[in-house]
Amino acid sequence: MLEFWVHPSLILILGALLLRLVPRKLRSAYLLIVPLIVFVRVCTMQNGVFGRVDFLDWSLTFGRVDALSSVFGHVMGLITVIGTIYGLHIKEPGQHVAAWLYAAGALGAIYAGDMLTLFAFWELMAFSSVFLVWSRGTPEALAAGYRYLLVHAAGGSCLLAGIVMVGQLSRGDYNFGLFDLNNMSIGSWLVLIGFALNAAVPPLHAWLPDAYAAGTVTGSVFMSAITTKTAVYALCRGFAGLPVLVPLGVIMALYGVVYAVLENDSRKLLAYHVVSQVGFMVTGVGLGSELAINGACAHAFAHIIYKGLLFMGCGAVLHVTGQSRFTELGGLWQKMPLALVFTVIGGLSISAFPLFSGFVSKSMIVAASYELHRPWVGMLLMLASVGTFLHTGLKVPYFIWFGKNNCKPETWARAKEAPWNMNVAMGIASALCIFIGCYTPYLYGMLPFPVHFRPYTPYHISETLQLLLFTGLGFFVFVKKLAPEPTISLDTDWLYRRGWNLFVRVAQQHVQRFDNWLGGLYRVAGLVPVMTAAVFASLFDNRAVDGLVDGFATSVRSIGARFRTIQRGAVQESLTFAFAVVLLLLVAVALLL
Amino acid sequence: MNMVKWIEFLRARLGAVARISGIVLAVLVVLDAIPGVIGKEQAHTRLERIPGFWAVFGFLGCALLIVGSKLFGRAGIVQHEDYYDRLARRNTDRTVQ
Numbered sequence: 001m002l003e004f005w006v007h008p009s010l011i012l013i014l015g016a017l018l019l020r021l022v023p024r025k026l027r028s029a030y031l032l033i034v035p036l037i038v039f040v041r042v043c044t045m046q047n048g049v050f051g052r053v054d055f056l057d058w059s060l061t062f063g064r065v066d067a068l069s070s071v072f073g074h075v076m077g078l079i080t081v082i083g084t085i086y087g088l089h090i091k092e093p094g095q096h097v098a099a100w101l102y103a104a105g106a107l108g109a110i111y112a113g114d115m116l117t118l119f120a121f122w123e124l125m126a127f128s129s130v131f132l133v134w135s136r137g138t139p140e141a142l143a144a145g146y147r148y149l150l151v152h153a154a155g156g157s158c159l160l161a162g163i164v165m166v167g168q169l170s171r172g173d174y175n176f177g178l179f180d181l182n183n184m185s186i187g188s189w190l191v192l193i194g195f196a197l198n199a200a201v202p203p204l205h206a207w208l209p210d211a212y213a214a215g216t217v218t219g220s221v222f223m224s225a226i227t228t229k230t231a232v233y234a235l236c237r238g239f240a241g242l243p244v245l246v247p248l249g250v251i252m253a254l255y256g257v258v259y260a261v262l263e264n265d266s267r268k269l270l271a272y273h274v275v276s277q278v279g280f281m282v283t284g285v286g287l288g289s290e291l292a293i294n295g296a297c298a299h300a301f302a303h304i305i306y307k308g309l310l311f312m313g314c315g316a317v318l319h320v321t322g323q324s325r326f327t328e329l330g331g332l333w334q335k336m337p338l339a340l341v342f343t344v345i346g347g348l349s350i351s352a353f354p355l356f357s358g359f360v361s362k363s364m365i366v367a368a369s370y371e372l373h374r375p376w377v378g379m380l381l382m383l384a385s386v387g388t389f390l391h392t393g394l395k396v397p398y399f400i401w402f403g404k405n406n407c408k409p410e411t412w413a414r415a416k417e418a419p420w421n422m423n424v425a426m427g428i429a430s431a432l433c434i435f436i437g438c439y440t441p442y443l444y445g446m447l448p449f450p451v452h453f454r455p456y457t458p459y460h461i462s463e464t465l466q467l468l469l470f471t472g473l474g475f476f477v478f479v480k481k482l483a484p485e486p487t488i489s490l491d492t493d494w495l496y497r498r499g500w501n502l503f504v505r506v507a508q509q510h511v512q513r514f515d516n517w518l519g520g521l522y523r524v525a526g527l528v529p530v531m532t533a534a535v536f537a538s539l540f541d542n543r544a545v546d547g548l549v550d551g552f553a554t555s556v557r558s559i560g561a562r563f564r565t566i567q568r569g570a571v572q573e574s575l576t577f578a579f580a581v582v583l584l585l586l587v588a589v590a591l592l593l
Numbered sequence: 594m595n596m597v598k599w600i601e602f603l604r605a606r607l608g609a610v611a612r613i614s615g616i617v618l619a620v621l622v623v624l625d626a627i628p629g630v631i632g633k634e635q636a637h638t639r640l641e642r643i644p645g646f647w648a649v650f651g652f653l654g655c656a657l658l659i660v661g662s663k664l665f666g667r668a669g670i671v672q673h674e675d676y677y678d679r680l681a682r683r684n685t686d687r688t689v690q
Contacts, residue, residue: 261662262671337596370637378637386654462631466621466647467654473618474655481659487671497677 005050007062007111008041008077009121012104016097028088031096035084035103039077042107045070049113058174061113067448068297072110072233074446075301076103078432079225079308086312086425087218095135099222101128106226110233114174115163115191118234122159122198125227126152132219133211144214147493151197151207159194162187179238192239198231199282200275201248202255206493208275209259213268213324217315220267224274224311225304232281232300241288249286250380252279257387261482262489265325266314266396270307273392276384277303277350283381284365287372290449295364297447302357302436306349309429310392313343316418316426317400321411326484331405335415340401342426347397349433351389351468357436359464360443360455367453386471393468394475399484406484622648 015034022030047070051062065073080103087095105128108121126149133145165187167174179188197204208228212220239245256276263269277299284296316339317332318324333340345356352358362385369377407415417423436443444451475482567574603610624630626644633642640646 257658258662258665261658262666264674333600334597337600341596375638382650383654383658386651387658390655390658458631459633459636462621462625463641463647466625466645467651469614469618469621470648470651471655473614474652474659478656478659481663485671486674487666488674488676489666489670490672490676491670498680501680 005063006041007051007108008038008045008073009104009108009111011038011041012080012100012107016100016104019093019097019100027093031084031088034100035077035081038103038107039081042070042073042077045073057172058116059114060117061175062108062117063111064113064176065111067446068236069110069233071297071301071446071448072229073107075229075304076106076110076226079103079222079304082305082308082425082429083218083221083225085428086221086315086422088421089419090218092135095132095216095218098128098131098135099219102132102222102226106230109230113176115166115176116174118176119156119160119163122194122230123156125230126156129219129223129227132223133215135219136214136216138214141214144210147496148207148211151204155194155197155204158190158197162190162192162194166191176237178240181239181242192235192242195231195234195238196248198227199235199278200228200231201252201278201282202275203492205252205255205275206491209263209268209271209491210493212271212274212311213265217319220271221308221311221315224270224307228274228278229300229304232278232285232296235282235285236293236296240285240293242286245282245286246374246377247286249279249281249283250377250384252276252282253381253384254387255279257384257391259489259491260391261387261395262487263391264327264484264487266329266400267311267318267324269391269396270310270314273350273388274307276388277307279384280362280365280381283377284368287365287368287374287377289368289372291364291371291453292368294447294449294451294453295361295366295368298361298364298443299358301443301446302349302361302433305429305432305436306346306357309342309346309426309433310350310396312422312426312429313339313346314396314400316422319422320418321407321415323407323411325486326399326403327406327486328411329400329407330403331401331407332415333401335412336401336417338417338423339426340397342423342430343400344393344397345430345433347389347393349437351393352385352464353468354456354461354464355434355437357433357443359437360440361436363455363460363464364453382467386467389468389471390475394472395482398475398479399482404483618648 012034015030015038019027019030045063045065047065047067049061049064053060053062080100083099083103084096087099090096102125105121105123105125109118109125112118112121130145130149130152133141133148135141163174165185166179167187169185169187179191184192193204200208212223215223235245253276256272256274256279260269260272260276263272281296281299281303284292284299286292314324317329317336320336321329321332323329349356349358352362366378366381369375369381405412418426440455444453622645625648636642
């Protein structure tokens with residue numbers, strides 16, 4: 001029995017820090033081996049509580065391994081392996097280091113048993129992922145990265161404030177478990193807001209499309225998986241069954257879908273769709289029943305794989321052609337058919353087609369909502385599923401690979417199949433999507449609660465096929481309305497991107513006026529008395545003080561002049577005077593002694 | 594790549610592809626309508642027992658989402674893609690003066 005329990009994050013962090021020391025020739029092998037070791041470690045960990053460290057006043061727990069944390073840890077390990085393979089062609093180590101530190105942060109947060117450890121790894125995630133945005137190098141990416149960092153720093157501060165307050169209330173017990181949902185203190189709400197920001201719950205979600213569309217080709221694959229799902233884990237652990245999460249989740253699901261329909265940039269569309277899918281998970285957490293939590297976990301698992309696959313597909317297009325917007329693409333089926341196949345598999349998975357992973361996971365949440373007698377929730381989530389197939393299953397493949405060929409000549413010339421490592425990564429993810437969908441015990445065996453749900457019933461298959469295929473019909477009927485335009489959609493980040501300028505301008509005007517008024521006040525009430533006092537002081541100095549001193553000097557001079565004339569030059573007079581003084585002194589001394 | 598050949602094959606016969614898809618859609622709805630083929634025990638609401646409910650839901654939902662989103666976009670959410678860049682340029686000009 002090993003004394004020192006090896007945290008999978010530790011392996012990744014060490015791996016990341018040592019990456020630059022690895023000679024270039026061995027780097028690809030190193031890049032493949034480290035995530036595999038981490039994945040094996042994650043799979044072979046025993047359930048239990050490990051890694052207890054006493055630090056100052058607190059007892060930190062680094063390794064709380066149970067079914068809930070294991071299912072999330074398992075899929076984070078998987079996506080780290082797949083994402084690293086996808087990015088194998090990148091020569092600079094910076095992006096790999098950032099990605100591994102990011103994944104290490106996620107694993108650390110997932111296995112954290114107390115909130116202080118959770119917070120430390122939470123911030124590690126934010127500060128390492130920002131480099132995945134900045135590494136893109138374009139001015140838009142730099143600006144988007146700054147906004148991402150600022151938003152996450154604000155969220156982190158909120159989270160920390162909440163954690164501290166909760167710790168105060170519980171007298172130093174920072175253990176991370178289910179909060180008391182009936183007595184939510186201000187601290188608990190702040191913690192919820194911190195989690196919600198990372199989960200991209202509107203209105204705190206605008207950072208997600210902003211950053212994920214601006215990130216690097218590989219970086220966005222990691223980002224799509226990690227931040228939001230770690231937040232979903234945290235919500236499952238701490239706030240399972242909180243009623244407000246249900247309407248929030250449903251709104252999220254539809255919000256993401258609406259914005260995705262309007263979007264011109266393929267990766268921004270996928271990012272908005274992350275918001276939509278996480279909405280399903282948040283709804284599941286809010287519903288709180290065993291089936292709902294199972295559904296949230298299963299959906300998170302499947303989502304990481306197929307969203308990663310979709311980002312990989314569109315990322316491959318971006319990597320090869322340099323374009324991600326529909327208005328600059330089209331007709332690529334002739335040049336990149338393999339990427340098309342993988343993206344379509346991702347699209348079918350996310351839309352929950354039978355035999356794919358979404359079918360066995362997303363439906364659990366909908367079924368849970370019906371079981372809890374909330375049919376409206378179920379219906380609205382089904383509407384979101386319609387939207388999902390519409391834009392991710394149909395719009396993305398159609399307008400990139402078919403449709404009107406908007407490619408400029410240089411774009412067309414550049415277009416070809418993606419590098420081999422990208423195709424391998426996409427192939428693995430596709431295989432997983434189909435495997436999870438067809439062989440349910442793999443996923444269901446990892447879920448926190450026992451699973452009685454049977455996805456492959458005739459009703460469910462018929463319902464899904466009707467829903468999706470008739471949505472397809474609708475797509476082709478309305479395809480002209482969906483034609484891409486070179487636009488962006490304003491979102492809540494408008495408040496700090498545009499609204500901030502307005503605020504500063506207005507504030508400047510008013511602050512300026514106040515400053516002028518203050519200056520006037522200073523002049524009237526301050527300067528005048530000061531000057532008057534100065535004049536008085538000067539007068540005082542001239543007349544009184546100088547007068548006194550000069551007068552004293554003059555009188556000393558005149559007295560001295562009088563005394564000067566007393567002495568007439570007669571020696572006998574002077575001697576007599578001197579002897580008399582000495583005699584007086586001797587008498588005085590004799591008397592005193 | 595044989596994938597390309599396959600797609601070319603289908604694109605050359607788009608009419609047939611459309612007809613076959615239409616038949617598949619019709620078969621789906623018919624299967625749903627025949628009582629006994631698709632057990633409706635799992636349906637939780639009365640609406641779902643209507644044959645072809647989900648087909649109509651899918652089509653109308655799609656239409657609703659497209660139309661609704663476009664309206665939402667026209668209300669001022671959708672702007673030209675240079676919106677923030679123009680803003681930045683205006684601000685720099687102002688501060689330079």
